[in-house]
Amino acid sequence: MLLRLVVWTILAFLVAPLIIIVLFSFHASASLSFPFTGFSLRWYQEIFGNTQLAGAVTKSLVIAFFTALVTLVLGASASLGWLRLDRVGRAVIEAMSVTPIALPGLFVGVSLLVLFAQAGIRLSTLTIVISHVVIALPILIVAMKARLALFDPSLEEAARDLGASQRQTFARVTLPLIAPTLISSAILAFAVSFDEFVVTSFVAGTETTLPMYIWSMMRRTVTPMVNAISTLVLLFSVAILLGAWLIGRLRRQSAISARAEP
Amino acid sequence: MKAPTPIIEIRDGKKSFGSFVALENINLSIHEGEILTLLGPSGCGKTTLMRLIAGFEGLTSGTLRVSGEDVAAVPPERRPVNMVFQRYALFPHLDVFENVAFGLKVKGLAKSEITERVKRMLHIVQLESLANRYIDELSGGQCQRVALARALVNEPKVLLLDEPLAALDLKIRQHMLAEMKRIHAETGATFIYVTHDQDEAMILSDRVVLMEKGRIVQIDRPEDMYARPKSLFAAKFLGETNLFETAVADSGAQGTVAKTASGIGFLSRNGVGHKTGDKVVVSIRPESFSFANNDEGSSQKTQGQVEDVVFIGSRSFYTVRLDDQAKVRIQVQRNGRVKPPEPGSRATIYWDADNVVMLPQA
Ligand SMILES: Nc1ncnc2c1ncn2[C@@H]1O[C@H](COP(=O)(O)OP(=O)(O)OP(=O)(O)O)[C@@H](O)[C@H]1O
Ligand SMILES: [Mg+2]
Numbered sequence: 341m342l343l344r345l346v347v348w349t350i351l352a353f354l355v356a357p358l359i360i361i362v363l364f365s366f367h368a369s370a371s372l373s374f375p376f377t378g379f380s381l382r383w384y385q386e387i388f389g390n391t392q393l394a395g396a397v398t399k400s401l402v403i404a405f406f407t408a409l410v411t412l413v414l415g416a417s418a419s420l421g422w423l424r425l426d427r428v429g430r431a432v433i434e435a436m437s438v439t440p441i442a443l444p445g446l447f448v449g450v451s452l453l454v455l456f457a458q459a460g461i462r463l464s465t466l467t468i469v470i471s472h473v474v475i476a477l478p479i480l481i482v483a484m485k486a487r488l489a490l491f492d493p494s495l496e497e498a499a500r501d502l503g504a505s506q507r508q509t510f511a512r513v514t515l516p517l518i519a520p521t522l523i524s525s526a527i528l529a530f531a532v533s534f535d536e537f538v539v540t541s542f543v544a545g546t547e548t549t550l551p552m553y554i555w556s557m558m559r560r561t562v563t564p565m566v567n568a569i570s571t572l573v574l575l576f577s578v579a580i581l582l583g584a585w586l587i588g589r590l591r592r593q594s595a596i597s598a599r600a601e602p
Numbered sequence: 603m604k605a606p607t608p609i610i611e612i613r614d615g616k617k618s619f620g621s622f623v624a625l626e627n628i629n630l631s632i633h634e635g636e637i638l639t640l641l642g643p644s645g646c647g648k649t650t651l652m653r654l655i656a657g658f659e660g661l662t663s664g665t666l667r668v669s670g671e672d673v674a675a676v677p678p679e680r681r682p683v684n685m686v687f688q689r690y691a692l693f694p695h696l697d698v699f700e701n702v703a704f705g706l707k708v709k710g711l712a713k714s715e716i717t718e719r720v721k722r723m724l725h726i727v728q729l730e731s732l733a734n735r736y737i738d739e740l741s742g743g744q745c746q747r748v749a750l751a752r753a754l755v756n757e758p759k760v761l762l763l764d765e766p767l768a769a770l771d772l773k774i775r776q777h778m779l780a781e782m783k784r785i786h787a788e789t790g791a792t793f794i795y796v797t798h799d800q801d802e803a804m805i806l807s808d809r810v811v812l813m814e815k816g817r818i819v820q821i822d823r824p825e826d827m828y829a830r831p832k833s834l835f836a837a838k839f840l841g842e843t844n845l846f847e848t849a850v851a852d853s854g855a856q857g858t859v860a861k862t863a864s865g866i867g868f869l870s871r872n873g874v875g876h877k878t879g880d881k882v883v884v885s886i887r888p889e890s891f892s893f894a895n896n897d898e899g900s901s902q903k904t905q906g907q908v909e910d911v912v913f914i915g916s917r918s919f920y921t922v923r924l925d926d927q928a929k930v931r932i933q934v935q936r937n938g939r940v941k942p943p944e945p946g947s948r949a950t951i952y953w954d955a956d957n958v959v960m961l962p963q964a
Contacts, residue, residue: 497658498691500678502705502756512708516695 358574365567383568393569396553400534403465403549407472407533412526414473415480419488419518422481434485437478448475449542456543463545471543472536476529483528487521520587527584531577607670609634609760609792610655615664617650624650625816628664634759637786637793639803639824642813643839648796649688651813652762655794656685669759679708684753688764688796690745692737698748699724699733705756723755726785743774754785760792767802779805800840804828812836828887829957834964837885844891844930846884848960850876857955860884864926866904870958882960888919888933890957893942893949901952906930908943918942922951 366379387393422433440448452471461467495517499509537551544552554569608631615628625647632638640648653659654666657678666673673681684705693701702723706716724730727747737745746766753761763782767775779802786793797803803810804824812820812827812835820832831837837845848860848868857871860882868884876882895901906924913919913936920932920942932951934942943949 492691494687494689494691495693497656497678498685498687498693499704499708500658501656501683501685502708502752503679504704504708505679508708512704513693513695 361567362571365571383565386565396548396550400550404530404533406469408526408530410473411476411480411529419484437481440478445538449539453542467543471539472533476532480525480529484525524584524587611667613665616662618662636808639807639810640796641803646813647816657681682759684758685762686749686753686766690749694737697734697736702751723751727751742769763795765796834961843885848884850880868958869955870960871955881963885959888931891932891951891953895952903950903952905950908945908949
């Protein structure tokens, strides 16, 4: 009984802010406090009239897309390499990928900024993408690793044995088996990039991503439009995470290795 | 007449993994069309030898020839060899039909031919009705048959089978053994078969390769390996046997005589090259003893106390304690001609010099 109470309290604690944000995004007045004075879609209408905001959203989408793409290519290569490594090699890769996740964003932001300055790279969309890749890649590798550990290398040998060249083996066996894992991981990278704020604020230069726009908006005046934006971002994030989850769960393809025992 | 080129020939083969030597002194010629069984305890290198032939591993030293050609530089996909893996390794993202069709597809055969050959193969392994099932919807025996079909549809010259029946229960196993013999006769392919199970090896093989700790200890027809093991290991590994520690007392034209410490003498026509005083182990199979003296001239005998009888079908297994306390297991076919002794009674046991094998001490 007590345990249940604790669980429900924690859930309420996690969900309450979300509910409040969603609720007030439909509030008819500009007030952000109770009592609630009626529903309206005016904040949503304002969003779609705001060109600055539209620019920030587009920017964030573009950055997230390229981050996912680059991370996917790098992550796929890394994972293919990982499949062929022995235990020591795997442990090294693992250590290297977990470390950046544990580092504070502040630290990563500062070091990337210094790095770009040293290398003479002008801060731009490109530096944001690079930074997001740096953040997303380790997360992606860790996420993929668990699935790839189940990959049965004798399937590749079986393909070779049946006459498939290395390329045919990759195209017909390896890729189809790891594709769902790769795609769901790429979506994860997209989500990470889309709402990244701390590191981005260091390396963005004059560019403005959606999280940065929201933040600057909040600094000026707190309007309920922020709630509307947040609600849309929330929906979007849930949608892509759901997508990633569904792809990872595709029935046939989720079996990455043949069943060993009957 | 010159002997035909062996389909597979390994000379002085050695395989190491780092400092661990998995295979050593491998000399093996495999004839076209034979069923050769690799037999040996777990970890003796059977799978490693298969993987070398399939091309997944390379020899550390020595040569491997397929049809007379050195294949050191030939990758697995270009060897006329197909393998049925110890754990099947069926493709989980493909259905039964596509699994079997895989080899033909990557070779770029016409669709109609692929369909025809896959269907014929599925018919042979009796899986036509399951063609559209996925692998995780199959039983162990069905998986095994898909694996067999997937390899055989390519009409390989050599089929490697790594304990293909290990996961199956006895009944399917016997059925699949018969199937395998039939398929072998039908395709004429060379089968190299790995098993732990000596019955399987006996039923199936033309020749048995017995391995121990990365070495080949004996290559023989199964019945010869059973009747004439060349080492204590071989005698113990294949079937049941009675062993006696002895010393050679006399070695002459009519055979070798060896005596136990208690004085039981064994005459053997099979022990060659032993000198007087050599320590040898005498091996006699349970069915080579009898309670009846059927040949006055060559039979040898000793006495003991019958301790125990077990009846298994038409055979009886006796445990006899000899006067020097050694226990002997005797297998008797129950045919009614000779009245077997009762438990507790004294009995004389006989054996024939032809069935006495003398082996060097391990
Ligand atoms: N890739 C490898 N690296 C290191 N050692 C290996 C490797 N492959 C096999 N071995 C070792 O070589 C030896 C022979 O292995 P192998 O798999 O050939 O045995 P096996 O006779 O097939 O045994 P089982 O009957 O249990 O299948 C074992 O001691 C094994 O640990
Ligand atoms: Mg094995």
